[in-house]
Amino acid sequence: MPDLIVRRARLADDEPTCDILIEDGLITAVGPGLAAAAAPAEELDCQGRVVIPGLIESHVHLDKALLDRERPDTEGTLAGAIAVTGALKRGFTPRTVRDRARAVLDSAIANGTTLLRAHPDVDPIVGLLGVEVMLELRDEYADAVEIQVVAFPQEGILQAPGTLDLLREALRAGADVVGGCTYNEATVDDCRRHVDLVFELAREFGVPADLHADFADDTRDPRFALAEYIAEVTVESGLRGRVALGHMTSLAGREPADRRAVLGELAAAGVAVVPLPATDMHLGGRADAHNVRRGIAPVRDLWEAGVTCAYSSNNIRNAFTPYGNADMLDIGLFLAQTSHLSSPQDLARVLAMATTEAAEVVGIADRYGLRAGARADLVVLDTRRVADALLDRPARTAVIKSGRVVARTVRHTDLLFPRNSRTTEPSHA
Numbered sequence: 001m002p003d004l005i006v007r008r009a010r011l012a013d014d015e016p017t018c019d020i021l022i023e024d025g026l027i028t029a030v031g032p033g034l035a036a037a038a039a040p041a042e043e044l045d046c047q048g049r050v051v052i053p054g055l056i057e058s059h060v061h062l063d064k065a066l067l068d069r070e071r072p073d074t075e076g077t078l079a080g081a082i083a084v085t086g087a088l089k090r091g092f093t094p095r096t097v098r099d100r101a102r103a104v105l106d107s108a109i110a111n112g113t114t115l116l117r118a119h120p121d122v123d124p125i126v127g128l129l130g131v132e133v134m135l136e137l138r139d140e141y142a143d144a145v146e147i148q149v150v151a152f153p154q155e156g157i158l159q160a161p162g163t164l165d166l167l168r169e170a171l172r173a174g175a176d177v178v179g180g181c182t183y184n185e186a187t188v189d190d191c192r193r194h195v196d197l198v199f200e201l202a203r204e205f206g207v208p209a210d211l212h213a214d215f216a217d218d219t220r221d222p223r224f225a226l227a228e229y230i231a232e233v234t235v236e237s238g239l240r241g242r243v244a245l246g247h248m249t250s251l252a253g254r255e256p257a258d259r260r261a262v263l264g265e266l267a268a269a270g271v272a273v274v275p276l277p278a279t280d281m282h283l284g285g286r287a288d289a290h291n292v293r294r295g296i297a298p299v300r301d302l303w304e305a306g307v308t309c310a311y312s313s314n315n316i317r318n319a320f321t322p323y324g325n326a327d328m329l330d331i332g333l334f335l336a337q338t339s340h341l342s343s344p345q346d347l348a349r350v351l352a353m354a355t356t357e358a359a360e361v362v363g364i365a366d367r368y369g370l371r372a373g374a375r376a377d378l379v380v381l382d383t384r385r386v387a388d389a390l391l392d393r394p395a396r397t398a399v400i401k402s403g404r405v406v407a408r409t410v411r412h413t414d415l416l417f418p419r420n421s422r423t424t425e426p427s428h429a
Contacts, residue, residue, distance in 0.1 A: 002028070002040035003403040006378065009051035011370055013386050017048055022376040025402035029372055044405070049397055050386050052351070053369050054114025054377030055328040056358035059210070059246050059274050059312035061152075062101035062137075063092070063120040063130035066317050073319030078215060078283050081319035082184075086155070089125045097133045104316055105137065108326035109144050110407045112379035112396045116145055117210065117312075117362055119152040119179055122170050124162045131170045144406045148362060150210050152179035157197055158190045164197060171205045178202050180211035182230075183223045191223045195230055199237045208242040208363060217284055217293050218253030225250065227262050231269035240270035244361050246314070248273050248297040249280050259298065263305035272361045273297055273307050276314035277335045279321040299339045303349060310358035311335050311350075328354045333390045344387055351389055376403040382411065 006020040011030075019034035020027055064085055073084045101118075108116055120130025131151055138147040151170035157163045157180075171178060180198040185191045195211070202209040211230065219225035227248065234243045245266075251259060251273075266273065275297040284295020302309050313331055316324035324331075332350045336342065341350055359368040367375045383394040399407040 002036045002038065004042045004044060004376070004400070004405075005034065005036055005040040006051065006380075006400075007043060007045045008048055009046045009380070010048055010384060010386065011051060017046070020051070020370070020376075020378070022400075022403040025376055025404075027370070027372055027374050027376050030370060042405070044380070044398060044400075046380050046397070048384050050381040050383050050389055050394070051370070052112075052379050052381065052386075052389060053355045053359075053374075054379055054399070054401065055112045055354050056310065056362060057108060057113050057116040057312050057326065057328060058244070058310040058358045058361050059276060059314055060104070060108075060116060060118055060326070061120070061315050061318075061320075062104055062116075062118045062134065063097050063126075064089075064315060064318050064320075065104045066100045067319065068317045068322050071319075072322060076283070077286050078320075081283065082154075084319040086125060089121065092126055092129055094129060094133055097130060098137065101133065101137055104326050105141055105145060105147075109141075109399060109401075110396065110409060111325065111327040111329070112381075112399050112407075113326065113328060114145055114377035114379075114399070114401050115148070115362060115364065117148040117150060117177065119150040119210070121154040122151045122163065122166045122179075123153060123155040123160050124166070125155065128166060128170055128173065131173065131175055135174050143404070144401050148176040149174070150177040150179040151175040152181065152212075153194075154181055154184070156181060156184040156190075157194050158185050167201055168204075171201065171207065175207075177208050177210050178205065180209065180213065182211055182213045182226055183215060183221075185223070188222045191226060192229055195226060195233055199233050199239065202239060202242070203237055208244070209239060210244045210246065212247060213245040214250050215247045215280075215283075216250045216253075217287070217295055219250045227251065228265055231262075231265040231271055234269040234271050241360075242363065243270070244272040244274055244310075246274045246312075247276055247280060249284055249295045251301075252294070252296065252298045259301060260305065263301060263307055267306040271307070272309065273302055274310045274312055274361065275299060275335065276312055277338055278323055278331060279314040281334075281338060282321055282323070294338055296335070296339055299335065299341060300346075308357055308360050310353050310361045312358075329390055329393065333393070336390065347387065347390055351386075377401055382409075
């Protein structure tokens, strides 16, 4: 018996609505007027509303979310954010991390996220506390959202002795991805060694790598100019298509010819880039006295170079980003507004960065999408045009994970003015 049949779903603006048949958590058929062999357990009539694949948060820090309630970063700089968070981490307990992470996960699910890649810190300050909590939540939330756990060395590796052993321990415990924070070392040589160590762990444990590799307005500090080196090591390590780089803000500060060259190397190496606009805009350009830079990776240039791109919330209401609701459509609209992306084609590509392209970044493209055989992770949006998915800020009418509705949102508005007071007679002016 089918789990669910989704009726009258709008998948494309230039095509009629169609039905989606779901069985055993998978999409088994997509087409107009589908007839199930047996009555489904549930039927959901979209009435022409847009349906998209489940949204993907490809880079988020659940362990550090909502820390602004305890202590905000009044300085507003990257250094200040790291210092404030480092101090707060000393007071972390499993309960406090778990409670804050659950609050964000609940919001993410309600907003249509069906997969989330979490980056808990691994360092001598907190040890494996964040990873252990995320592994628990990965099991607890498995029916509502898939969680990939990244072992993330926020404080560096070489300058935080003991971190390398902790990363190995985290991966043995079940972390899905090895992270990196390449710029958080004392010298360029140490930054390169950091990269090497991350890739050695990726090969040793057979996992992808996801690095915070660049978080500056420009490349005056060469620690923030390692993109070419990472592309080279990716190819040498045989990890093509399994490496993602977060932020990459200084790419926008390179001269056009230099930028094209490095983007070409990233594309050829199959290295994905994940701009994090809420954080990047908040912390970037702080030293600029006039004509303040946006500080976001050059998205259009990344597209034109053939680099796979996603975007994500990164931090939510903490020293790094004092904003956010774990809403990928909200972040996508912000990315479009701040990156000169406005055409219908641009907005469609931004939406893809949270769906189909993000699926490539996190390694699930083979089981993702609106097609037979894909995992039935879907979001019903309260809008009738796919082109308006970002612009309308639509309610998530239903969120479906593995064929089961896990969240519903109903938004109701009454316009309390008399329509009959409007004139309908033609003007004779």
